[in-house]
């Protein structure tokens with residue numbers, strides 16, 4: 342057998358290494374670049390629209406003037422409502438699947454269903470929400486119906502991230518706790534969950550991002566075309582940012598005149614998601630610090 | 636007196652026959668070493684006594700396992716209560732991501748103890764028993780992860796002692812530690828055997844010789860021989876025991 346030429350082999354390895362490094366670098370850089378272009382485009386068109394009045398006033402003149410205050414409030418309500426529903430249920434389901442369910446048919450079935458749920462188009466959630474919450478349960482077009490619909494949409498994300506977060510916890514911690522006479526629930530609540538929680542928060546972040554931008558699920562369940570007042574109860578309709586954006590960009594009374602408003606709305610929506618992410622990240626850091634010290 | 640007895644115990648992992656008809660007795664307040672080549676079933680046997688094998692779904696167990704004369708696999712046995720009585724220390728130190736103090740208080744808290752003064756006193760005593768108090772008394776509020784591996788293992792021993800078990804199971808408790816930490820743990824075992832019934836798994840023949848009163852040799856799921864440690868090491872009856880301790884296989 343011919344001996345490999347060591348110098349040649351080394352050169353080839355180095356060349357491949359550099360090639361991989363450069364090409365992956367270019368790809369990730371261009372992804373970031375695209376994102377930056379989109380953001381600056383919206384920033385450029387939307388920035389001068391944004392003012393104190395814009396975020397605190399009702400829309401006026403067929404939504405070509407004034408502000409988007411009710412839509413901001415509406416979206417905040419919907420995000421909060423959907424999380425109030427999806428987060429506890431999602432986390433509990435994740436705990437059940439990872440900590441309690443025995444490996445077998447049932448567990449596989451539940452996991453398959455949550456995966457499928459994650460792939461269902463959001464308009465289907467909208468239709469489902471309409472027929473169940475709006476019509477069957479008679480909530481009407483309301484914050485309640487919209488929040489529940491958005492919550493369903495967010496559920497698989499929360500379940501999945503909870504599951505992953507729990508799976509990442511080394512079994513030796515569970516065994517150590519059980520060996521001290523702790524019950525499974527004590528072990529889950531006092532050892533496993535505090536460790537997993539920072540990563541569970543990731544699920545919250547992801548689903549807030551997803552929920553706040555969705556239009557289809559709120560279309561038939563809560564969103565108002567034009568409603569220049571704030572809701573009084575969870576049975577009221579609200580305006581919401583993504584739907585408002587859709588309306589003034591495609592079917593407003595004067596699309597040209599409200600172009601600036603549309604960019605402003607888009608910018609506010611992006612900012613809201615950004616702020617929510619920052620908040621959730623701070624929460625995540627807080628919990629990961631707390632877990633080491635408790 | 637016999638603290639623990641097993642009568643003709645068979646254990647299967649699915650189709651795999653891991654423990655084959657094991658009958659033996661563990662004398663109260665003594666140290667019993669379990670030795671044998673890797674995979675012979677030492678850990679599996681050890682986990683019988685606090686029912687940790689229950690966590691593995693494929694496990695099937697037959698035979699009688701008595702702790703203080705009671706069959707611990709009988710219907711209606713409270714497994715959490717059993718685990719309070721039969722503590723365990725693992726091969727890899729596994730402190731919780733909590734403070735040093737809370738690591739030890741944990742076992743008390745989950746067992747319903749709330750009295751602060753009592754917990755503080757018990758934490759200090761357990762740390763003293765495990766010869767860690769001097770090193771950590773000024774940093775009880777620090778994370779347990781800041782301790783060295785040897786200190787973490789002694790913390791895990793303190794954690795097990797805090798709930799006052801009467802049996803202590805140790806699965807290669809010193810195999811991941813440096814010689815100095817190992818010596819400390821061995822001295823500890825020596826101290827503890829007045830009050831506790833200790834079963835220790837070890838691959839270190841010198842260690843078995845130093846710390847144990849009785850030694851059991853396992854081979855491929857069978858108990859080959861159990862006797863006084865000095866008999867096993869000087870005059871074993873079975874040729875396989877002799878081959879193993881003289882390092883001819885395993």
Ligand SMILES: Nc1ncnc2c1ncn2[C@@H]1O[C@H](COP(=O)(O)OP(=O)(O)OP(=O)(O)O)[C@@H](O)[C@H]1O
Pocket residue numbers: 648651653671672673674675676677678679680691693
């Ligand atoms: N969870 C499990 N599922 C299936 N088989 C297992 C399981 N745990 C152990 N076994 C098998 O049972 C046998 C005994 O394992 P055990 O861990 O008790 O050995 P051991 O004597 O402690 O070995 P070591 O000295 O390497 O720790 C091994 O053949 C092992 O492969």
Ligand SMILES: [Mg+2]
Pocket residue numbers: 677678679806836
């Ligand atoms: Mg073992």
